Amino acid sequence: MNASSGFKGATLPCALLALFSTGLAVADVKPDSGDYAALPAGTDLALLYQQNPRIEKSYFGGRKAADNLDLDLTVGVLRLVHFTEFFDTGLIWDPQIVIPFGRQDLGASDEKTSGLGDITFGATVWTLADMERNRHLGWSMFITAPTGSDKNEGFALSNNRWAADFQVGYVHGFNEKWTWDVIAETEFYGKQRDTDAKRAPLLQLHNHLRYNFTPATSVALSYRHNWGSRERLDGQTLETSHDNGTVGISATTMLGKQWQVMGQYWRDVSVRSGAMTDNSLQFRLAYIY
Known part of the structure; x- marks a missing residue:
């Protein structure tokens, strides 16, 4: 495969393997509206996400590298969160674990893969948690371990490298x-374990403007943008730097005192590098206890 040509001349499975191994990361649980509002110490959350992205195209350096991929993904994510006091400081933090799992169906080559994805663990510490005025400032660190299934077989949930994600x-x-809500994020990557490919850090900015119809029901308009994450191997570029933008709309409501449901629609509006999500429907069910 001639990496510098953006998958041209490669077979489709090889191109897709490179595409996934350089960071499709569809199972990444990105910060949603309201995620950086601290909850009282002693609160526990069990969240179940379902993501259904549809992908037809990928880009390399601003040029279309692949078309008609006909890739459907059904991704589930289990996330367990515990809010507690941060080591007798009076601050709140929320140690948590994120476990993705799912199935991908590549219609272009009739390939199907399923299994567990890379597990993430980490926490947010709030230096400001003003519940009355709804003003919150949180600092997060998450570590992703290369635990996923089929790491070298183009499974989108498995990146086969360690990653450290810092957010404020x-x-x-x-x-x-x-x-x-505004969240700034940077992610650092270890070498890919099977190839030693190196990836530059990824920078992301998330914005959510939320309107609360009632204390229990809200809608949000969101925009996310990311930069960087260029990947190289033996002097060749496997993936060019990102300059990608995504828009979304979400609706959230409480069902009683302990259940919350969120529905989302996301769509990439600009992609310089990587897969382009034509549309993605996502759902989140949260149990508060």
Whole structure:
């Protein structure tokens, strides 16, 4: 495969293997609206996500590298979160674990793969948690371990490398109705374990403008953008730097005192490098106890 030509001349399975191994990361649980609002110590959350992205195209250096991929993914994510006091400091933190699992169906080559993805663990510490005014400032670190199935077989949930993700998120409640969430994120990567390919850090910025119809029901308009994450092996570029943007809309409501449901629609609006998600429907069910 001539990496610098953006998969041209490669067979489709080889191109897809390179595409997935350089960071499709569809199972990544990105910060949603409200995620950086701290909850009282002693609160526990069990969250179940379902993601259904549809992918037809991939890009390399701003040029289309593959078309008609006909890739459907059904991704589930189990996330367990515990809010507690941070070592007698009076601050709140939330140690947690994220376990992705799922199935991918590549219609272009009639290939099907399923299994567990790479597990993530980490926490957020809040240095500001003003519940009354809805003002929150949290600092996060997450570590992803290469535990997934079929690491070298193009399974989108398995990246076969260690990663460290650092985030800082701020929630600003303007009044009872309007809230703005902004999260800055950078992710650092170890070498891919089977090839020793090196990836540059990825920078991301997340924005959520939320309108609360009631204390229990809200909608949010979101925009995410990421830069960087260029990947190289033996002097050749496997993936060019990102400059990708995504828009989304979500609706969230409480079902009683302990259950919350969220529905989302996401779509990539600009992709310089990597897979382009034509549309993705996502659902999240949370149990609060």
